[in-house]
Amino acid sequence: MQLSITSIICIIGIFQGLLLAFALVLSKDGGQMSNRLLAVVLTLTTVILAYTILEDLNAFKIYPYLFFMKAHVFFLLGPLFFFYVKSLINKALKFTAKDLLHLLPFILFFLVVLPLYLDSKETIQDVVTQKANNTTGLSMSDMIIQAVLKSYYLFYLIISLSAIQKFYRNSNDSNVVLHAHRFEWIKRIILIAIFIACISMLTDFLQPTQFTEKFVPMANVALIVLMGYLGLKQTDIYSVLELRRPVGKYKKSALTQEESNSIYENLMLKMKSDKLFKESDLSLPVLAKSIDFPAHHVSQVINEKFGMNYFNFISMFRIEEAKLLISETENNGMNITQIAYETGFNSISTFNAAFKKFTSLSPAEFKKQN
Numbered sequence: 001m002q003l004s005i006t007s008i009i010c011i012i013g014i015f016q017g018l019l020l021a022f023a024l025v026l027s028k029d030g031g032q033m034s035n036r037l038l039a040v041v042l043t044l045t046t047v048i049l050a051y052t053i054l055e056d057l058n059a060f061k062i063y064p065y066l067f068f069m070k071a072h073v074f075f076l077l078g079p080l081f082f083f084y085v086k087s088l089i090n091k092a093l094k095f096t097a098k099d100l101l102h103l104l105p106f107i108l109f110f111l112v113v114l115p116l117y118l119d120s121k122e123t124i125q126d127v128v129t130q131k132a133n134n135t136t137g138l139s140m141s142d143m144i145i146q147a148v149l150k151s152y153y154l155f156y157l158i159i160s161l162s163a164i165q166k167f168y169r170n171s172n173d174s175n176v177v178l179h180a181h182r183f184e185w186i187k188r189i190i191l192i193a194i195f196i197a198c199i200s201m202l203t204d205f206l207q208p209t210q211f212t213e214k215f216v217p218m219a220n221v222a223l224i225v226l227m228g229y230l231g232l233k234q235t236d237i238y239s240v241l242e243l244r245r246p247v248g249k250y251k252k253s254a255l256t257q258e259e260s261n262s263i264y265e266n267l268m269l270k271m272k273s274d275k276l277f278k279e280s281d282l283s284l285p286v287l288a289k290s291i292d293f294p295a296h297h298v299s300q301v302i303n304e305k306f307g308m309n310y311f312n313f314i315s316m317f318r319i320e321e322a323k324l325l326i327s328e329t330e331n332n333g334m335n336i337t338q339i340a341y342e343t344g345f346n347s348i349s350t351f352n353a354a355f356k357k358f359t360s361l362s363p364a365e366f367k368k369q370n
Contacts, residue, residue, distance in 0.1 A: 150197055
């Protein structure tokens with residue numbers, strides 16, 4: 001039987017998804033929990049696409065046991081994506097027995113359909129054939145099952161989005177600001193997934209059309225392609241966010257924890273209240289002198305507390321100020337060049353490079369979005 005255009009596009013999506021999953025597992029960070037979980041999520045998404053192809057080929061009449069695989073996937077996909085988000089914002093995350101409760105619906109559904117699996121092939125084939133030959137749309141019982149499945153998946157997408165927003169909103173760690181683009185991209189992916197899930201649910205309750213039947217699988221392919229594009233464009237986007245990393249070279253430092261905390265508090269005061277970063281000629285010795293601590297100790301605290309060097313530390317605060325000013329250009333009347341110099345940069349090229357590094361957008365692109 002000849003494959004439809006939708007099935008061919010699904011095959012491309014499956015190839016892309018599996019390729020990205022292998023890349024995540026085989027990457028230098030492949031051993032990290034977040035990468036492994038995302039690889040599983042991508043693989044499960046390709047299973048949903050494979051279901052579309054099998055449906056197109058009427059393969060369930062030959063392999064009826066595969067008919068229920070989509071339901072199993074939906075019960076797994078939501079919780080696993082939620083675990084991925086949790087591991088992304090917390091590298092030290094460890095799973096406990098309590099986390100297994102998230103998989104309880106999957107286990108219960110498996111137990112419900114288990115008698116059908118144990119029955120004869122002819123029996124399950126009759127069930128599948130009856131559903132396949134139903135030209136009047138989904139029955140009420142099927143609609144309820146589909147609604148439960150997709151609502152469950154949607155619920156986990158929403159709490160995943162909420163977890164990211166809560167983490168970013170409540171975090172006082174400046175390293176989170178440095179890697180804010182990772183959160184923005186994953187938030188966009190979740191919002192797209194929520195949109196696809198809502199359209200899919202509407203399709204179940206309305207009379208299906210050629211467009212609605214093709215939209216959901218093709219939208220899932222587009223989502224996988226987008227994730228692959230992000231992985232190529234920005235190699236650190238799927239990395240675990242490492243907060244406050246210890247730096248080995250300071251093991252023999254005489255700096256005490258009390259002094260370290262004092263330097264940190266003074267630095268934040270100088271940056272947030274005094275906005276010392278606006279001084280274009282601000283150097284590490286000048287900054288250290290302003291808080292009355294040795295320059296090498298200030299450098300150590302910046303490395304340990306913020307996970308970056310002095311140059312990136314200053315640039316981070318300058319870019320945050322620039323983002324604020326760009327968002328308020330209608331009120332302050334400043335153009336991008338003026339904002340660059342106002343925030344302490346000595347050239348527009350340096351400003352553009354730093355802005356792109358911290359936001360993954362050019363100043364002009366950021367202005368359009370805000």
